[in-house]
Amino acid sequence: MKKLSRIYTAFEDYFSGGMLFIGLTLVFINVILRYFFGKPQSLLDEFSVYFVIWGTMAGLSVALRNDHHIKVDMLYNYLPVRAKWLVSIFSNTLGLAFAIFFVYYGVELVQNYILYGQRSTDSQFPLWIVNLIMPASGVMLGIRFIEKLYNLLRDGGTHWLAKNRGEQHGDGLHF
Numbered sequence: 001m002k003k004l005s006r007i008y009t010a011f012e013d014y015f016s017g018g019m020l021f022i023g024l025t026l027v028f029i030n031v032i033l034r035y036f037f038g039k040p041q042s043l044l045d046e047f048s049v050y051f052v053i054w055g056t057m058a059g060l061s062v063a064l065r066n067d068h069h070i071k072v073d074m075l076y077n078y079l080p081v082r083a084k085w086l087v088s089i090f091s092n093t094l095g096l097a098f099a100i101f102f103v104y105y106g107v108e109l110v111q112n113y114i115l116y117g118q119r120s121t122d123s124q125f126p127l128w129i130v131n132l133i134m135p136a137s138g139v140m141l142g143i144r145f146i147e148k149l150y151n152l153l154r155d156g157g158t159h160w161l162a163k164n165r166g167e168q169h170g171d172g173l174h175f
Helices: 002-036 042-065 081-116 133-164
Strands: none
Touching: 002 042, 002 133, 042 133, 081 133
């Protein structure tokens, strides 16, 4: 299981980072073409946006994995450990429900693009391919929410509670 987790973590990192790198490289190339050669390419602008969006959407699960999402935790920091555990279960369950919603409606969106054959204006690239990131990122988020819930609930929560019993208020541990 740990090997599978390491492989998936590497996939998330390389996929999201790779998409961002490709997108920003295309932006850089188009800047060079525009300012040094006077010949910007609209296709590079279009595809750079697609790659940056894919990298950002895939990066949502990386941020969730590393607890780097924006959160309001003023009250959470002052709760007793058991209450933090319950709030964490609730918030991660809600996050999983959102991920399921995101996958469902992402699939519907992709199906509509396929059904109507919509394509981008400049390159005529099929928009269903561009929008595949919606259900894919929803699945990636769902995997991370399930992982967080598993870590909260294993052994009836005793593992998580024991790990967090010694924490002081405001130490930065959040879910």
